[in-house]
Amino acid sequence: MSTEMTGAEIVVQALKDQGVEVVFGYPGGAVLPIYDEIFKQNEIRHILVRHEQGAAHAAEGYARSTGKPGVVLVTSGPGATNAVTGMTDALMDSIPLVVLTGQVPTFMIGNDAFQEADTVGITRPCTKHNWLVRDTDQLADTIHRGFHVATHGRPGPVLIDIPKDVQFATGTYVAPEQARTHTYAPRTRGDRAAIEAAVELLERAERPVLYTGGGVINSGPRASALLRELAAETGFPLTSTLMGLGAYPASGPAWIGMLGMHGTYEANMTMHGCDAMFCIGARFDDRITGKLDAFSPGSRKVHVDIDPSSINKNIRVDVPIVGDIAEVLEEMLAIWRERGAKKRDVSAWWKQIEEWRAVKCLTYKASTSTIKPQYAIERLEALTRGMDRYVTTEVGQHQMWAAQFMGFDEPNRWMTSGGLGTMGYGTPASIGVQVAHPESLVINVAGEASWLMNMQEMGTAVQYRLPVKQFILNNERLGMVRQWQQLLHGERYSHSWSEALPDFVKLAEAFGCKGIKCDDPADLDDAIREMLAYDGPVIFDCVVEKHENCFPMIPSGKAHNEMLLGEASTEGAIGSSGAVLV
Amino acid sequence: MSPMTLKPGSSAQSAYNLRSTLPESHERHTLSVLVDNEPGVLARVIGLFSGRGYNIESLTVAETDHASHLSRITIVTTGTPQVIDQIHAQLERMVPVHGVTDLTVLGAHIERELALVKVASTGEKRVEALRMADLMQARCVDVTLESFVFEIAQTSDQIDAFIELMRPLGLLEVARTGVAAVMRGKEPME
Incomplete structure (x- = not known):
């Protein structure tokens, strides 16, 4: 050549x-x-x-x-x-x-x-x-x-x-x-002394939590496998950020749900009350921490991250470990086993967590006349769980409901725009996923407003015969904006609804794909089955309750133990200082 | 570094690097950054500072190793200890950055800045300006019957002092280079 x-x-x-x-x-x-x-x-x-x-x-x-x-x-x-x-x-x-x-x-x-x-x-x-x-x-x-x-x-x-x-x-x-690639060589091996200090903390912890993030998934499948070993051997409760879902299986015994602004009550209370926090591949984002000076006040914190600039950026930690998650976890487990895998009895802590779990924070008011968005996601989950499934989302309420009500047992199965919060991400992302996995089920859980931002990509889906399923929770609102306006801006719904939405079924037909509309909870299962059975791209217009809010919620400027659990407690819950935050 | 020696609940005032999160005073730090002299590298560094809201008090840059195209950027910045640590980490992870040295943390180092100071006066003031320049070890590099240009290579504080001395003596304008700095002793910075 x-x-x-x-x-x-x-x-x-x-x-x-x-x-x-x-x-x-x-x-x-x-x-x-x-x-x-x-x-x-x-x-x-x-x-x-x-x-x-x-x-x-x-x-x-x-x-x-x-x-x-x-x-x-x-x-x-x-x-x-x-x-x-x-x-x-x-x-x-x-x-x-x-x-x-x-x-x-x-x-x-x-x-x-x-x-x-x-x-x-x-x-x-x-x-x-x-x-x-x-x-x-x-x-x-x-x-x-x-x-x-x-x-x-x-x-x-x-x-x-x-x-x-x-x-x-x-x-x-x-x-x-x-090629001259040697000049860029980030450190992947963690500092031995710091890992030993982390193991010591594993051994001494009475109220521990494993707080994991997208870094585990980025590190590769080995990191997820090691995380599962760590959770199994320690018996510690495990929560994850939005980006980290699937690194540890949602069906696993350690799983206490996602944490953060719309995370579960048990996950956030565990974060707040723990005495030892092991942050693995997450970055203490503001959506996770809530009020910084009230964040997990009684804990010693370990932070494993490949990026040194993530350490101590938002939250001071006690044991920083800069390195690749898989390499660090491997060494951590080896040291832990060498020292005899000693741990304290954490059953009292689990008992407390079970009490928090018993609050059933994801409960919503069911309806037989309108489709509740949570119900729609629950049914989608029930009818697709166990399938060879990939899920993408847009950004907003539907994204949080998908994160709350869908369970992921493997890494790389959940694609969502976490940091930037990009409406319009999900449709093209679903196409990219389907190109990589032509035989798998790929669903984009969307809101109608986000979905419209990159709907032109349905042309790509049809051209390349990519059978992506666009599952649109249509509330004719910019749901998350509307929720914030209700809670923070005196119910002044400034420009947060669409008056001229397209007919999604006709739109589907115009693109050359299948359109399904469903507005009756009684018909929902059959409609979802129809979507799954169709061998080609589908636009599913799921007409849902228009004014549903996404709970639980840590309001801006509040701490983890100040979560709002439902409609009743929202009145005046967010002060004017919280309104300044995003 | 054993976390066991920490008081539980000390996270708000974490013992890692033993600093308090209580109202922190700003510190002035001099950072020496060795970078590949490639197009855009200065824009990258300055963009980091402006994008993340960090301060730049002065910044100097020039290629210091022509054979391997390395430039040294010397940055004087101010911020809380946490922000200084962030700046260090953010600089260090940039692809063209070979190394970052916080000279203020390392201790004994030399800082020098060069200034050109133009003074226009006549009579007694002119004599006084020349005398002060001599005392402050400033060199006269240009002279007319009515003006001087003094060159002074000193610490930033001493240059500030010299400029203040010249102000009543006919100070016209000043050009300053910003700080260049190296460690004392025989050890290199990287």
Whole structure:
């Protein structure tokens, strides 16, 4: 094989050598040479999205469900700027993406050329790193480094901006092994003394909790397996952030539900009352901690994270361990076993947790006339549990209900926009997941407002015969906004409803897929079964109760033990200081 | 570092790094950052500071190793101890950053800044300006019948003092480089 190639050939060769099977993209003037090379080969599959934001979210769904980096190819200017939301989302949720953007030729950069944007300038704060490649000889090396940076350390998006003349010019190809990747080598092995201190805490804890997050899933399946061993051997209760669902099975004995703003009462009370907290691959986000100075006041805290900047950012911890979750857990378990796997009796603590669990915080008022959104998710869960199933969501109330009422027994099965909270994430993400897992059931649990933000991607689903199920909880409201307006803004519902929603069944038909509408709880099971049985994409319009609020809820500015459990206790519960927070 | 020595419930005033979370005074720290001299690296560092709301008191940068294209950025910043730690960690995880040294934490180090100070005056004031410059070890690098340009390489505080001395003596304008700093002794920073 000649090592002299055009830049466009180098791009395709580098992707092949990186083991890339799928690229999500949209062509345009500044990437035409690369698209020409894609046309000439069959190894890499290209999925044509309908909007560049969709490409980025689809690549996120692909990455999150496979553990491999997602690859995006878009043109200069608007192609790149449209992908910015997806890159920011991937940065916040630590999803490895490699985004390739076309750029105007090097001699036109800075001249306000057609479809020119300062892509590396715009994306500097929303990527882990980015490069503008000005020399074809540097192209292969840069792409390989891009994959290395995206997937090592805390994963994240990288962007490589490739001017059109660099794509046409000839340069030397280098293989991945020859690329200069050594300069980026984040530490993966935890400090032995710190791990020993953590084990000592495991042994002494009387009221422990394992608080786990998306880092466990990012670390790979081995980390989830080790976490399960740790939970089984210690018998400690385990809760997880939104991003970490599935790392420990929801059917497991240690599981006490998700924690945080809309987490379970038992999980949040356990966090508040514990004397030893083991934070594994989570980052003490404000949605988790609530009021910072009232957060878990009586506990000693261990924090395992691959990113040193996560340590002590929001919450001071007593034992920081910087390292890869799998490596640290492996060493922690080895030390724990070496020392005889001693632990205190935690049965009294479990008894307390069971009392909290008995509050049944997820209870809602059932109805026979309207479909309660919680009921819809419960039925969806009941009818799909145990299937080879992947779930994506949009952002809002439906997302929280899905997290509360669906159970995940494996990692990489739950794709949601946690950090950035991107409405419009779910539909393209479901497409990315379905591309990676063509035989599996992929459901996007959506709200109608979020769903409309990237509904154009149904065209992609139909074109590539991706049988994604769009399960839309339609309350004709921006439900979470409406809930906050009710609780915080004197019931002034400013612009939080839609008056001109489409007929989703006709919309489905217009896209060439199946539409199902259901508004009667008695018909819901049959309608869901119909959706599952249909061999193709489905848009399911589930018409639900319009004014349902999502509980339990830790109001902004309050502590974990000040949760709101239901409608009755909400009056004046959030002070004016809480209203300032998001 | 055994967590066992900590008082339970001490998390709000965690013993890790033994600092109190009670109202913290801002500290001034000098950070030395060794980076790849690649396009955009300065924008990346400055973007980190502006994006996350950190302060920059001064920032200097130049390539210091031409063979391996390494630049040293010296940043003087202020913040609570927690924010300083964050700045350190945020800088360190950037891809083109080779290493971050907090000189204020490490201790004995030399800080120098260069200033060019233009003073225009005549008569007694002119004589006095020249005398003060001599006392403060500032060098005259440009002279006309009605003006001087003094060059002074000193700590930032001493440059501040010199500028204050020149103010009543016909100070016109000042250009300052920001702080450059190295450790004392034979050990390198990285």
